[in-house]
Amino acid sequence: xxxxxxxxxGGLDSTTVAAVAxxxxxxxxxxxxxxxxxxxxxxxxxxxxxxWLGVSRHFVMPIDLRLFGGSSLTxxxxxxxxxxxxxxxxxIPNTYVPAxxxxxxxxxxxxAETSNASKIxxxxxxxxxxGYPDCRxxxxxxxxxxxxxxxxxxxxxxHSPISIEAPLMMLGKTExxxxxxxxxxxxxxxxxxxxxxxxxxxxxxxxxxxLRLNAFAELGxxxxxQYIQR
Numbered sequence: 001x002x003x004x005x006x007x008x009x010g011g012l013d014s015t016t017v018a019a020v021a022x023x024x025x026x027x028x029x030x031x032x033x034x035x036x037x038x039x040x041x042x043x044x045x046x047x048x049x050x051x052w053l054g055v056s057r058h059f060v061m062p063i064d065l066r067l068f069g070g071s072s073l074t075x076x077x078x079x080x081x082x083x084x085x086x087x088x089x090x091x092i093p094n095t096y097v098p099a100x101x102x103x104x105x106x107x108x109x110x111x112a113e114t115s116n117a118s119k120i121x122x123x124x125x126x127x128x129x130x131g132y133p134d135c136r137x138x139x140x141x142x143x144x145x146x147x148x149x150x151x152x153x154x155x156x157x158x159h160s161p162i163s164i165e166a167p168l169m170m171l172g173k174t175e176x177x178x179x180x181x182x183x184x185x186x187x188x189x190x191x192x193x194x195x196x197x198x199x200x201x202x203x204x205x206x207x208x209x210x211l212r213l214n215a216f217a218e219l220g221x222x223x224x225x226q227y228i229q230r
Contacts, residue, residue: 001025001026001027002025002026002027002117002118002119003026003027003028003029003056003115003116003117003118004021004026004027004028004029004117004118004119004120004121004165005028005029005030005031005108005111005112005115005117005119005120005121006018006021006028006029006030006031006055006120006121006122007031007032007033007104007105007108007120007121007122007123008030008031008032008046008049008050008055008058009032009033009042009046009123010032010041010042010043010044010045010046010047010048010049010190010191011042011045011123011190011191011192011208012173012176012177012180012187012190012192012212013123013124013125013168013176014046014122014123015049015123015180015185015187015189015190016123016168016176016177016179016180016183016185017121017122017123017165017166017167017168018030018049018053018055018121019053019180019183019184019185020121020167020179020183021119021121021165022053023183026119027056028053028055028056029055029056029057029058029059029111029115029117030046030050030053030055030057030058030059031059031061031104031107031108031111032046032047032050032058032059032060032061033060033061033063033103033104033107034060034061034062034063035062035063035064035065035066035074035097035100036062036063036064036065036066036074037065037073037074037097038072038073038074038079038194038195039073039191039193039194039195039196041191041193041196041200042191042192043060044191044200045189045190045191046058046060047060048189049189049190052186052189057115059111061107063103063107065097065100065103068098070097070098071094071095071096071097071098072094072095072194073095073097073194074097077094078195079094079095079194079195079203079206080093080094080095080206080207081195081203081205081206082205082210083207083210085210085214091131092131092132092133093131093207095194095206095207095208096131096132096133099134100134101122101124101132101134101135101139102134102139102143104122105120105122105143105147105164108120108122109147109151109162112153112162113151113152113153113162117162118160118162118163119162119163119164119165120147120162120163120164120165121165121166121167122140122164122165122166123166123168124140124166124168124169125166125168125169125170125171125172125173125176126169126170127169127170127171127172137169140164140166140169143164144161144163144164147161147162147164148161148162172215173211173212173214173215174214174215174218174219176215177215177216177219178219186224187223187224187225188224188225190225191225192208192209192212192225193206193208193209194206194207194208194209197228201226201227201228202225202226202227202228203227203228204227204228209227
């Protein structure tokens with residue numbers, strides 16, 4: 001069984017990717033980043049999902065990106081609400097956390113190298129997302145090249161480089177949920193909202209909630225998580 005690192009945020013996408021990685025026969029090392037994000041409810045969701053998946057190791061790594069700010073997820077300005085669906089993805093919203101996926105993948109790369117993992121899985125998509133520049137194939141390709149230029153593993157094992165896997169890259173949110181359901185994913189364990197209540201209930205109005213709600217509606221099935229009354 002080959003070992004793989006999966007970036008597990010506790011959200012819908014990363015959970016689906018983790019299920020894909022497991023279905024492909026990988027021994028999973030899950031990495032969750034506690035970056036002092038506004039939506040800290042996702043950290044507990046990640047723990048639930050790691051237990052449900054039966055990962056071999058679950059690392060929760062603290063990094064305080066509030067020291068830099070620059071995002072409504074790591075600063076004190078409000079998360080956008082009730083964005084018209086046609087406008088989602090056409091501009092970079094203030095929920096973008098500067099260089100987040102670059103930071104996360106770099107940490108996953110370090111874990112992969114020290115744990116002899118051959119793959120890193122990340123739940124990014126260019127199809128049904130909020131316009132983040134680090135969710136595009138060009139970014140993934142560039143980071144993959146960097147990963148194997150900047151590591152001992154990449155230099156000494158050029159015939160078998162560490163691969164960065166993004167199985168959702170060309171899937172919309174509806175297709176992602178359909179894939180997860182086919183793998184038995186329990187989406188009631190997940191947390192997607194960027195601005196939850198103090199008790200962890202999803203707001204139902206941020207772009208992340210709207211994308212999720214629209215996808216479940218398109219599938220004609222109820223979203224199994226709880227929302228603040230909308």
